[in-house]
Amino acid sequence: xxxxxxxxxxLREVVQRFIDERNWRQFHxxxxxxxxxxxxxxELMEHFQWYRSEQLAELLTHDGERAAIAxxxxxxxxxxxxLCNVLQVDxxxxxxxxxxxxxxxxxxxxxxxxxxxxxx
Numbered sequence: 858x859x860x861x862x863x864x865x866x867x868l869r870e871v872v873q874r875f876i877d878e879r880n881w882r883q884f885h886x887x888x889x890x891x892x893x894x895x896x897x898x899x900e901l902m903e904h905f906q907w908y909r910s911e912q913l914a915e916l917l918t919h920d921g922e923r924a925a926i927a928x929x930x931x932x933x934x935x936x937x938x939x940l941c942n943v944l945q946v947d948x949x950x951x952x953x954x955x956x957x958x959x960x961x962x963x964x965x966x967x968x969x970x971x972x973x974x975x976x977x
Contacts, residue, residue: 865938865948872938890940894933901929 876882904926908916917923941948967974 868934869938869942872935873942876939885939885943887940887943890936890943893936894940897929897932897936901926901933904929 876885904922905913905916917926937948940946
């Protein structure tokens with residue numbers, strides 16, 4: 858299975874089963890999960906630290922480095938899914954609602970090829 862065939866619901870169940878099998882719910886409160894997301898995000902950033910943008914294409918050709926980056930991304934996603942479980946947040950709806958807000962905040966005709974408004 859892959860991203861095209863596996864659902865978020867299935868992945869949330871995988872994460873919850875893993876946690877339950879180890880009796881870790883006691884540790885998975887929103888504060889600890891948010892901190893874990895931040896920590897894992899920092900570990901992901903370490904893979905890119907000190908590289909200039911033009912060096913990234915070369916870095917990403919190394920299978921070992923790509924695998925390590927993917928593992929850090931998976932760690933972040935795992936903690937995020939666990940936080941969704943704890944807070945009972947429907948991540949799909951949260952994302953779609955956020956994208957509606959982003960579309961209003963950053964209209965395509967004003968932000969085409971740029972990240973700031975013309976007057977900034």
